[in-house]
Amino acid sequence: MKQILLLEDDQSFGYILSEYLNMQDFQVTWAKSAEEALKLLQKQHFDLAILDIMLPKMNGFELAEILKRENEDLPFIFLSARSLKIDKLKGFKLGAYDYVTKPIDEELLVAKIRALLTLTQKKVTTQSSYTIGKYDFFPALLKLVFQDGSEIRLTARETALLSMLCQHHNQLLLRKKALKEIWGIQDEFSRKSMDVFISHLRKYLSKDPSISIENVHGKGFIFKY
Amino acid sequence: MKQILLLEDDQSFGYILSEYLNMQDFQVTWAKSAEEALKLLQKQHFDLAILDIMLPKMNGFELAEILKRENEDLPFIFLSARSLKIDKLKGFKLGAYDYVTKPIDEELLVAKIRALLTLTQKKVTTQSSYTIGKYDFFPALLKLVFQDGSEIRLTARETALLSMLCQHHNQLLLRKKALKEIWGIQDEFSRKSMDVFISHLRKYLSKDPSISIENVHGKGFIFKY
DNA sequence: AGTTTTCATTAAGTTTTTTAATCCTTGCTT
DNA sequence: AAGCAAGGATTAAAAAACTTAATGAAAACT
Numbered sequence: 463m464k465q466i467l468l469l470e471d472d473q474s475f476g477y478i479l480s481e482y483l484n485m486q487d488f489q490v491t492w493a494k495s496a497e498e499a500l501k502l503l504q505k506q507h508f509d510l511a512i513l514d515i516m517l518p519k520m521n522g523f524e525l526a527e528i529l530k531r532e533n534e535d536l537p538f539i540f541l542s543a544r545s546l547k548i549d550k551l552k553g554f555k556l557g558a559y560d561y562v563t564k565p566i567d568e569e570l571l572v573a574k575i576r577a578l579l580t581l582t583q584k585k586v587t588t589q590s591s592y593t594i595g596k597y598d599f600f601p602a603l604l605k606l607v608f609q610d611g612s613e614i615r616l617t618a619r620e621t622a623l624l625s626m627l628c629q630h631h632n633q634l635l636l637r638k639k640a641l642k643e644i645w646g647i648q649d650e651f652s653r654k655s656m657d658v659f660i661s662h663l664r665k666y667l668s669k670d671p672s673i674s675i676e677n678v679h680g681k682g683f684i685f686k687y
Numbered sequence: 688m689k690q691i692l693l694l695e696d697d698q699s700f701g702y703i704l705s706e707y708l709n710m711q712d713f714q715v716t717w718a719k720s721a722e723e724a725l726k727l728l729q730k731q732h733f734d735l736a737i738l739d740i741m742l743p744k745m746n747g748f749e750l751a752e753i754l755k756r757e758n759e760d761l762p763f764i765f766l767s768a769r770s771l772k773i774d775k776l777k778g779f780k781l782g783a784y785d786y787v788t789k790p791i792d793e794e795l796l797v798a799k800i801r802a803l804l805t806l807t808q809k810k811v812t813t814q815s816s817y818t819i820g821k822y823d824f825f826p827a828l829l830k831l832v833f834q835d836g837s838e839i840r841l842t843a844r845e846t847a848l849l850s851m852l853c854q855h856h857n858q859l860l861l862r863k864k865a866l867k868e869i870w871g872i873q874d875e876f877s878r879k880s881m882d883v884f885i886s887h888l889r890k891y892l893s894k895d896p897s898i899s900i901e902n903v904h905g906k907g908f909i910f911k912y
Numbered sequence: 913a914g915t916t917t918t919c920a921t922t923a924a925g926t927t928t929t930t931t932a933a934t935c936c937t938t939g940c941t942t
Numbered sequence: 943a944a945g946c947a948a949g950g951a952t953t954a955a956a957a958a959a960c961t962t963a964a965t966g967a968a969a970a971c972t
Contacts, residue, residue: 537806547795554798557805560785570772573779580782581762581807602871617959646827653918655961661921677919679969842928878949880930886952902950904938 464579467511468492469499469522470541475564479512482568488575496520500528503536509579511538515549526556537582539574541566592628595670595687601625606666614666619644623659627675627685636682689804692736693717694724694747695766700789704737707793713800721745725753728761734804736763740774751781762807764799766791817853820895820912826850831891839891844869848884852900852910861907 466488470476473494480490491506493499496517502508511529515522522540529536540553545563553561559578562571592599596609604621606614616624622644627635637656645652660675660683667673673687691713695701698719705715716731718724721742727733736754740747747765754761765778770788778786784803787796817824821834829846831839841849847869852860862881870877885900885908892898898912 547792550795551798554795554802557802559802559806567772570775570779573776577779577782577784581784619960652961654963657919658921658961660919664920677968679918844929877930879932882950883930883952885950889951902937904949 463487463489464509465489465491465507466575467499467502467508469494469496469511469517469525470514471495471517472514479566479568483572483575486572496522496525499525503529508536509582510575511536512541512575513538515540515542515544515553523552523556526553526558530557537578539578594628594631594667595673597667597670597673599624599628608669616666619659620662620666623656624663627663627683631685631687634678634682634684638682640682688712688714689734690714690716690732691800692724692727692733694719694721694736694742694750695739696720696742697739704791704793708797708800711797721747721750724750728754733761734807735800736761737766738763740765740767740769740778748777748781751783755782760807762803764803819853819856819892820898822892822895822898824849824853833894841891844884845887845891848881849888852888852908856910856912859903859907859909863907865907 466483468476468480468483468490470479470492471494476492476494480492483490491502491508493502497520499511499513513522513525522542526538526540529538537559538557540558540561541564542549542561543564550561560574562574590600590602592601598607599605600607601621601624604616604618606616606624608614623640626640626643637653641652641656645656664675667675670687674685676684676686678684691708693701693705693708693715695704695717696719701717701719705717708715716727716733718727722745724736724738738747738750747767751763751765754763762784763782765783765786766789767774767786768789775786785799787799815825815827817826823832824830825832826846826849829841829843831841831849833839848865851865851868862878866877866881870880889900892900895912899910901909901911903909
């Protein structure tokens with residue numbers, strides 16, 4: 463569940479919004495001042511921050527500047543009653559993902575939040591382990607472990623390819639996509655090389671017959687399990 | 688310079704917007720139909736797409752779906768005269784960064800674009816090139832180019848190590864840190880391997896005597912230039 | 913049915929990375 | 943300050959990983 467930090471000094475609005483976001487399956491932590499927000503940020507991880515701008519002491523802009531300096535990749539959205547263009551420009555310049563003016567449309571806000579989270583999370587995706595039939599696959603350890611405890615050590619490319627297959631399991635993984643991601647710019651030549659690795663993986667995974675890497679002619683592969 | 692794909696069938700609006708974006712130092716390619724946009728996407732790399740929704744044949748939503756399926760991580764913004772909430776929701780659901788309604792404020796649009804580009808580019812972390820004294824280093828191409836045009840091809844590990852050194856240039860890069868990042872949390876054994884690569888890099892960079900990779904006993908290296 | 917393109921697998925060739933060996937440097941100990 | 947251990951530089955060798963080639967089979971196209 464995604465952790466959201468909400469900075470908002472207005473009691474009733476803050477309450478309503480945090481309840482709404484909670485309902486939408488976000489884990490909201492509500493800070494009523496920038497100072498409180500900073501303390502929370504040091505203790506806990508957040509996936510996204512929603513920042514009100516006008517606050518009694520330190521304002522949302524100032525907090526954002528600190529965030530950018532310290533907490534590098536926490537994405538944030540400004541939320542403010544001020545709809546002046548100059549404020550919006552300042553917001554974006556500070557690296558905000560969006561600048562939403564009150565009154566807000568909660569449904570749209572949630573849609574934006576989800577889009578943003580998908581975007582920022584995308585890169586990090588690699589799970590730390592996958593269960594593939596009777597195997598366990600540990601990408602970071604370059605290891606594939608069979609039910610009976612026997613291990614197969616994988617090479618870097620084998621691991622990269624198997625990871626991609628896992629991320630798309632039971633869906634088509636386009637050749638083009640894998641080539642681009644693992645081999646970099648797709649010179650149509652490494653096609654051959656990729657085939658060799660598919661072949662390796664099939665061999666490694668052959669102890670469980672319910673697993674298969676099936677080819678879709680001209681398109682790519684489907685990793686079924 | 689950032690490459691932007693603009694999909695817009697309205698002649699005059701498309702012209703004005705692409706001119707404006709050009710002025711703001713973006714490299715804009717203007718497609719007048721979704722089909723044309725698709726062709727361009729196959730040939731060229733873009734950093735961002737701006738998609739009009741209402742188009743004669745294939746519309747912007749449909750194109751976005753294809754993009755999501757095929758072209759991995761090209762971020763896009765919808766641009767439309769339709770301001771219905773249902774359209775906006777659909778836009779975000781498709782993974783758009785934003786949904787902007789006409790008439791647009793060009794200045795705000797550019798601010799958003801810049802913010803989004805920063806956001807998406809950040810993930811890739813590694814700069815696309817570094818100037819090191821009389822050399823240019825292109826991590827993605829695994830190349831080190833000397834002033835006189837002569838090229839040195841680097842291996843994956845050489846590139847990874849040189850990238851890290853660049854990121855910390857004129858500061859101490861801890862051995863431990865490099866080992867962890869490049870070799871994975873590793874046994875003190877690949878220490879030796881790392882030394883070999885340091886040695887390679889020194890040799891490659893020896894044509895410019897103002898560059899040096901200096902050792903800090905027991906700690907790591909400082910890349911000076 | 914024949915032809916062309918794509919795919920699977922094995923083997924051979926090449927490149928990259930690691931390990932080893934040797935000598936040098938740094939900083940500590942007495 | 944001499945001796946010594948631990949860290950570092952460089953080159954060469956061995957090992958591992960990756961790519962290319964070769965062959966035969968399957969799929970799609972005419």
